[in-house]
Amino acid sequence: MxxxxxxxxxxxxxxxxxxxxxxxxxxxxxxxxxxxxxxxxxxxxxxxxxxxxxxxxxxxxxxxxxxxxxxxxxxxxxxxxxxxxxxxxxxxxxxxxxxxxxxxxxxxxxxxxxxxxxxxxxxxxxxxxxxxxxxxxxxxxxxxxxxxxxxxxxxxxxxxxxxxxxAPAHGRAHHVELWVPDLAAAERSWGWLLGELGWHEFQRWPAGVSWRRGGTYVVVEQSPALTAAEHERTRPGLNHLALQVATRSQVDDLSSRAADHGWHPLFADRYPHAGGEHHYAAYLENDAGFEVELVAADGSGAAQAN
Ligand SMILES: CC(C)(COP(=O)(O)OP(=O)(O)OC[C@H]1O[C@@H](n2cnc3c(N)ncnc32)[C@H](O)[C@@H]1OP(=O)(O)O)[C@@H](O)C(=O)NCCC(=O)NCCS
CATH class of the missing domain: 3.40.630.30 (Gcn5-related N-acetyltransferase (GNAT))
Known part of the structure; x- marks a missing residue:
């Protein structure tokens, strides 16, 4: 070593x-x-x-x-x-x-x-x-x-x-803002998932909502300035958000329940190692085409690109 x-x-x-x-x-x-x-x-x-x-x-x-x-x-x-x-x-x-x-x-x-x-x-x-x-x-x-x-x-x-x-806050992610075509649908998928992971509602206004955990928050906003009706994760720009999950069994549990909250599995044939042999994760996509990766923190290595 x-x-x-x-x-x-x-x-x-x-x-x-x-x-x-x-x-x-x-x-x-x-x-x-x-x-x-x-x-x-x-x-x-x-x-x-x-x-x-x-x-x-x-x-x-x-x-x-x-x-x-x-x-x-x-x-x-x-x-x-x-x-x-x-x-x-x-x-x-x-x-x-x-x-x-x-x-x-x-x-x-x-x-x-x-x-x-x-x-x-x-x-x-x-x-x-x-x-x-x-x-x-x-x-x-x-x-x-x-x-x-x-x-x-x-x-x-x-x-x-x-x-x-x-670890000091300096240089860490402050917030992530996702523009969504349907705020209610985004709340159903993101609100459920982030809530399950211990995030708390932080801000709310007619076009958006955010959830915070520690020093970082995630915003979803149905902005009037949107120029397209859906997100395309394979185009340049954000491909996916990856979130830590404490244990492998919690990754299993969340990914099995996610279907009731607007999430569909990605790369399911390679679950839970689609990101590599030493990486335990679930990849999910919601109806608007946003991808999220739930990564087991217990014994997980770095992911291959997905
Ligand atoms: C403790 C030890 C690592 C310090 O090493 P060092 O290279 O002298 O440390 P530094 O010069 O970086 O800093 C020492 C600081 O303690 C202060 N200091 C030294 N002796 C002191 C004393 N008796 N009372 C109060 N402060 C003292 C120094 O002034 C300095 O502070 P400052 O820079 O604000 O003036 C070294 O003495 C050592 O190896 N001791 C034995 C092993 C040990 O105890 N290791 C720590 C295990 S937790």
């Missing part, structure tokens, strides 16, 4: 390999590095065993363990991996910079790169961190990265702050 290399102005982060063992043991050789840990990694055997645990990582793709290099020298380690301490295996960030290189903003710079990778490249909704209550430098790093302090608990054998960084 390969991890992408991450670059910052002063640092390169690349996947930890067996060849880094000695350098990582050296990073932890100063006892002050382990001041807030249950184990003393200044003992080379303990540090080497910690390297073994990191090399044994078999978690989700795109997460794992990096070494932090400056001018070709390993100066630290960073990780993003499912938490063994917090529920549901949420992604947890960790960072370590050798004492000889501390106080220059390197941990902040490296951790920012890993955080951006998690939130933006992997699309994680949140990244968590657990920082020892008295680890002032690490708490400072987390605060500078925008982590929110949401409480404390006993983790890794001692009192830790529980911190979370949420």
């Amino acid at each position: 390969t991890l992408p290399a991450l670059s910052t102005p002063r640092l390169k982060l690349r996947q930890l390999t067996e060849a880094d063992r000695e350098a990582v043991v050296k990073v932890f050789s100063d006892p002050s590095m382990s001041r807030f840990f249950a184990a003393d990694f200044s003992d080379p055997a303990a540090a080497s065993a910690m390297v073994d645990r990191r090399l044994a990582y078999r978690g989700p793709a795109g997460q794992g363990h990096w070494v932090i290099e400056r001018d070709g020298e390993v100066v630290g380690v960073a990780h993003l991996r499912p938490s063994g301490e917090l529920p549901a295996g949420v992604a947890e960030l960790g960072y370590y910079v050798a004492s000889a290189h501390a106080g220059q903003g390197l941990a902040t710079e490296a951790a920012q790169a890993v955080l951006d990778h998690g939130l933006h490249a992997l699309g994680l909704p949140a990244v968590w961190a657990l920082v020892h209550e008295r680890n002032a430098a690490s708490r400072r790093v987390a605060a500078r990265l925008g982590f929110l302090d949401v409480g404390s608990g006993i983790h890794y054998g001692d009192l830790h702050r529980v911190l979370v960084a949420l």
Whole structure:
């Protein structure tokens, strides 16, 4: 499983390999590095065993363990991996910079790169961190990265702050507006589907209605400026909207009930893998020719074009 290399102005982060063992043991050789840990990694055997645990990582793709290099020298380690301490295996960030290189903003710079990778490249909704209550430098790093302090608990054998960084709204979809030939029919199909997926009615006016979920809303409008009576999804322009569904069984359930609400199946002969072997989705089209894709979030990969 390969991890992408991450670059910052002063640092390169690349996947930890067996060849880094000695350098990582050296990073932890100063006892002050382990001041807030249950184990003393200044003992080379303990540090080497910690390297073994990191090399044994078999978690989700795109997460794992990096070494932090400056001018070709390993100066630290960073990780993003499912938490063994917090529920549901949420992604947890960790960072370590050798004492000889501390106080220059390197941990902040490296951790920012890993955080951006998690939130933006992997699309994680949140990244968590657990920082020892008295680890002032690490708490400072987390605060500078925008982590929110949401409480404390006993983790890794001692009192830790529980911190979370949420994906920022900047650059995300704000709204999608669909022009429809028949507002009542659009409400029957879109209103039902979005309602089933937890969207709530947001705005209503004589020619339109919108539904919102979180920071995004979908508008359907029978605009007086419409120039055609139907949508043609194979023409240039919007082909389909794809919406997340929590589980595969919910995709099955919604697609089986959708026929009562103005939706017809597309690519039914290849259900549920019309989008690819590792992609579990239902493709539906309504009477006005709009296509929607319902994608199972549990274990789904990227879709092929459909
Ligand atoms: C914590 C650690 C990662 C910080 O690395 P670093 O490269 O020195 O971090 P940065 O220079 O990016 O930032 C450190 C910040 O903490 C501040 N700081 C350092 N020591 C501090 C202290 N004793 N009290 C309060 N603030 C302190 C620094 O001033 C700096 O903040 P600023 O930039 O606002 O001035 C590093 O010391 C380390 O690896 N420690 C051991 C392992 C560890 O605890 N990892 C974190 C696990 S959650």
